[in-house]
Amino acid sequence: MKEIKEVNMDGEIVYLKKGLLGWSAVRPIKIxxxxxxxxxxxxxxxRNLLVVGFIVLVLLGSIIEYxxxxxxxxxCLNKTIEVILVP
Numbered sequence: 001m002k003e004i005k006e007v008n009m010d011g012e013i014v015y016l017k018k019g020l021l022g023w024s025a026v027r028p029i030k031i032x033x034x035x036x037x038x039x040x041x042x043x044x045x046x047r048n049l050l051v052v053g054f055i056v057l058v059l060l061g062s063i064i065e066y067x068x069x070x071x072x073x074x075x076c077l078n079k080t081i082e083v084i085l086v087p
Contacts, residue, residue: 004028 004026005016015026027044029036042049 003017005018007014007016013031015028016023017026027036027039029040038044038046
């Protein structure tokens with residue numbers, strides 16, 4: 001991991017790391033030996049956590065709905081084949 005720099009901006013410590021695309025802000029899990037729960041759980045932003053959670057729920061709901069539709073279509077196809085094959 002590359003070195004993380006501490007910068008004091010208006011009395012608040014901001015952690016910066018240089019990457020491929022330049023400098024970016026880092027949200028460390030531990031600050032001064034204490035666990036920062038907001039950074040650990042939400043990655044630094046509750047709003048971003050809610051957006052990611054919403055996207056995951058929509059994708060999960062889509063997958064569940066699709067598998068249910070496939071099950072119903074398979075049952076209908078089996079009943080149709082039974083009607084055609086059994087006179």
